[in-house]
Amino acid sequence: MYWMSHLTVDIGGRPGIDCRGFCDYCYFRHVKDVAPLGCRYCLPFKKGCDYCSRGVKEHYTGFKSLKTVADETLGSLQVLTGDVTRITVSGGGDPSCYPEFRDLMELLGSMESPLHIGYTSGKGFDDPAIADFLISNGLAEVSYTIFSSDPALRRRYMHDPTPEASLAIFERLSAEIDVYAAGVVLPGVNDGDDLVRTCEWLDERGAKGLILMRFANTSEQGLILGNAPIMAGQKVHTVQEFADLVTGLNEQFSMKISGTPLCDPEIGSPFAILHEPDLLKKLPLVTGRATVVTGSVAAPYIRRLLRMRGYQGEVAAVEKEIACLITIDDLKDLELPNLGDVVIIPGRAFVHEAEAERVLSADGTARMVVRGPEMLTADAETSMGMKMSGVLRMEMEGFAALINIINQNG
Template sequence: MGFEDSEKDNNVLKSQSQLLVDLKGEPGKNCGGFCKFCYFKKVDNSNPSPFGCKNCTFQMGCDYCTYSIREINGDFIPLPFAIQQIQNALFFQNYDKVNITSGGDVSFYPDLEALCKYISDVGLKIHLGYTSGKGFESVEIAKNLVDYGVDEITFSVFSTNPEIRKKWLNDKNAEESLKCLKYFCENCEVHCAIILIPGVNDGEELKKTINDLIDWGAHAAILMRFANKTEQGLILENAPIIDGIESHRVEEFKEIVRKTFEEFGDKIRITGTPLYDPLTNAPFAISYEESLLKKLRNKIKSEATIITGNISYTFLNKIFKDTPVNVIKVNKDISDLITAKDLETVDLKELKDTVFIPPMAFVHDRVAEEILNRDGNNRMILRGVDKLSLDGEVSGTLTKEEVLKFEKNAFEELIEKINFFGKPI
């Protein structure tokens, strides 16, 4: 549920020729210990209860909403198993690149160099899908990995100040991990992630980090809002992760992204998540295109209700303004992290006969129907389109035109569903 998950989505959109190799592993266990701000810190995995989700069948609970959301993967898989994944995949399809990912941190995979050498020997380039670099003990490892075909990396930086990394990332070898990052930046396409903690690595510290990344040759930096409350996205009963920290307000965070882009955007690609991308206006870039919105609105022939989260609400409310579609929100910033508890807060009087909930919402279909029909009505409860927009983790690799094309297609698909299942006007 963090940067590494979106990287998987990113690679699907970016290129169908990347083979994803999952080394498994778990946060806190296979990553050199929790970072102070880790989403999975303080999660009790001893007896996980399922949330319910779109992947469930008749019974509530599946591997995704019970285990995967908590990154309960077990230890790293042995090297022969990883190689077998690659061999099996190459038997059916050709790929240009292998994306190595993990529920832990790939820099701690004990056979990473051997795996990369094998991939290089079969003629494929390598993308290290996510790492903090904490497991790289010397810059020689980085040099070897580049020699073995690593040409793309997503790197969780937090700060280029080694003392800050030692304290906040539990990085015992901060100087060396930063040397590795510098070498990767000089020799690979590097996309950096910076989770922002107020008063720790924002402000002048952020400027220093961005300047360092520019000097080293990084391609992009994504600023990530720190979640410390349930409504901000901590749905695993582990809030707060850090006592006494108030995360940046949504608009405050957006302003930090905008100012960082204005200062550095001509030298490095700057985006933010959960918002925003100043170059493309994502997410919901379409909300800024009035002529395009008018064409979409004219296609709506039925009425329906859309339930969403705090951030998406502002955009969707504008997009569906003056249409028979009403948008209501629950107190959860990220729509995909809406749960059954959130749906219980909805005022049923605001709902029309057809209701769309976020496709990735963590609630079983049957439970959603029961909650939203508990007043005795027989509303049709449906899931919307999987992705209506793209946040900075994906839009950062695309142009404004590509983002708008994606959103136009997505909203046309949603409107088709509204017209088919909704009550005609």
């Protein structure tokens, strides 16, 4: 049998520190040493595991040496079966700031598989010639932070010492390979006319797509590492304002423009399945009444879909907007009398189940907590390279699993 294998090369590094200093809007700024939150990987009797105490914070000690990266890559190759069809470079720090970046690229390029850089800000690139070097070493795809096509804004907010060079590299790469641009939108800084100019710049250069990220500045908006606010006094879009911005821009430009937390206008996600009555009919009917807890963005969609399949229970929304970032503090704010005896929490919530049961039974009614599916839909980062059929399949699988969990648990 023929196997295809993806190889991930982890270069380590610390966000902000191994990126030539923090971008002003970085999600990892001001991160405190918070106690482990608990998660789906924790053992039932112990809150905190490697994932939720270290992985989430991307808590590396610094970039790994080239020798370590090479040794680890060799080790991974030995356990992979078949040809390597794609190599992805990832890490906590920014690959463009990796001290032995050229040697690393030559080493990986010699394996003659398409290279993919999972994410770079480009801040570490000072010489435009690096673009051709990357292309000749097999770079096929990169996600590259644009923030703005105005070098002055990159310099000011990303602390990019050579913004003109970073943009020249972006331009050269876009002409040859698949470049996905990404950018956090700061209202009053890089939205409005600047964002339209940036989209024009990207479209003209042949970028494959642009993912816009709504800036988060409070715990409800997703800062769960004790680090709010990131930028004191900075204005933030509401989820709806942001979705309208993304939808409007996507209509104006030929490249694909999507946003997180909302939305991918071309595919209709999140929850594209709501527009597909024939698919909805194929989902199982809901016979159980278990309460479904979710984030405030997803709640109306999930409620609507489950009701269409006969659900008579409660979809309870916490204030946290993103379901995957729910923590125990969000559960503490729920109105307990509104909850059933069985409560389903999002699969990825940063909550330890035993603690959740204690908190949700505080009114004297013993409640059982069950973890739901990991994903019910695709966010824009997931859907960027996907076709609509793939997103619908994900949603069908997610909802079928959720309904089965509701039915099995009452």
